Amino acid sequence: MAFLSYSLYAEAQLNIVTRNSGLKEYTVQNAQPYDSLTNVEERSFAALPGQTLYMHGARNDSRGYYDTFFTGNFLAGSGRQVYKDDGLGNTPAEAVVGKYYEVLKVWTESDYLTVGCCLLLREKESGEEIYYNPYLYPLSMTCLGFYEKLKRYIGQTFLSLAKRVETEDGQIITPPEGTEYRCVDVGLKMNSDGAFLLMEGADEVRVEACSIGGDEVYEFVSAARITSLTERYSKKYGKQVAFRKVDTGMTREMVIAAWGEPYRKTEIKRQDGTLETWRFSDNRYVELLDGKVLNVRVY
Template sequence: MKTISILILFLAAGLHARAQLNIVPKNDELKEYTVQNAQPYDSLTNVDERSFAALPGQTLYMHGARNDSQGYYDTFFTGNFLAGSERQIYKDDGRGNTPAEAVVGKYYEVLKVWTRRDYLTAGCCLLLREKESGDEVYFNPYLQPRSMTCLGYYEKLKRYIGQVFFSLAKRVETEDGQIITPPEGAEYRCVDVGLKMNSDGAFLLMEGKDGVRVEAFSIGGDEVYEFVSAARIASLTERYGEKYGRQVAFRKVDTGMTREMVIAAWGEPYHKSENKMEGKTLESWFFSDDRYVGLLDGKVYDVRIY
């Protein structure tokens, strides 16, 4: 009898604990974008999460990913995989891959885009029509994000031609395939825009004062990954002063900077924490690549790069 009483008490406690759980329903709403309801495409970003909803009506060119000799796995389909359609591989080679020659070097019109987001995943499916054959194919942009270039994005890259840039001392590839690291501050000028097959796609061709030409890549807006433009340096110097403006332009963080300067230099941190102590506010900001910034009352007092 005592054992039965204990069991009943345990079950009652379990039911009570379950009743306290805050169950949040999963949000897996599927959104569909067509030419009629697509967001405006500003051509500043290529085929990525920032532009998915604006892509209907645009034309994409499949330049292909690096090392795609084995084809494309889980990337091209004959049905909408986000809507629960059977995941049939487009032109399956018998191993679950789409052969590279079936898709690379072709132009595609974006007919529709579907996006779905829940607490664990983000999904996107593009319905494309291959311009030559008329084939309709569903494309998963997450597995091969750099295999396609939007023609609108490529054309807008030409705005960089003629602009002066300065090196951020990052590794770059020369026209003949060598890897070099120009010294920080070395001056370059954008002379052309190009696109390589089986590579990262569209790039800027920069020429140094020594005549050596190197490749650089836009990262959206008016920023280039390997370089900073003279125009951006001037703008940030006007906003933050000579000392801090130039540091921010060269993506450096230093003591005395404000929150705004840190974000302008490194972007938003992936994690923040805040503590109040003796009337002061201490913040810890954590960034990718093992970078840390400590702020006291809104100003940087500690910078660490591990």
């Protein structure tokens, strides 16, 4: 009897949370401002209505696009009929690649189990409307506003971060850290990862680089950013942060500026202060004692 009573009491205390689809609709009337600093991605979905996208296609799309283009809004329960289905659930590449699309509406969905996005597109030439899932092939489309905004980099000086880059003739090279380049143009290739910056070194060899939002370039750091971070964090730490390095003595803010936000944080109270452990991707760990970097481990 005692056990039964406890069970009934425990059941009465259950907090049942109802599932919430979290479906939101954005049109030109309520779209968020588009700053053109990000392409077709989660940070910009709600700002895309009214923008024009160019479908240059993903790498190796000879088999078409699976679970990507539909004839109805797949988030709103109107079915998942594939656009121009080839019989295998794919949309043939030739049906969508090389075309311009106007974004009419965007739906985003988020709850504690799933996330999703659906873009209603109108093909510029034919006027045909299709629904697009941007998650499986996120680099297959480029927003024209994003492409035009990339031209702000032209003429700027950059220093290499010693990452692999591709030359104009398709070779892969790794310029030594600190090698100077200048942005000379912006390009876009079919069946590629989209728009890129064209950098030229002192040897007149041109390489491709990728903008990752804001004023950051994945393979390079701009001279202007080095100057700005040096003024903010001192000569000792500013250049290290610019080159995405973390060292002892740095503050929390410097670590985030160099490596971004950690995906996990833990904290331990000790006699000599509070010890935090920050975990980053690629097996990188930072220990901070009272807000200052005590130890850096990269495996």
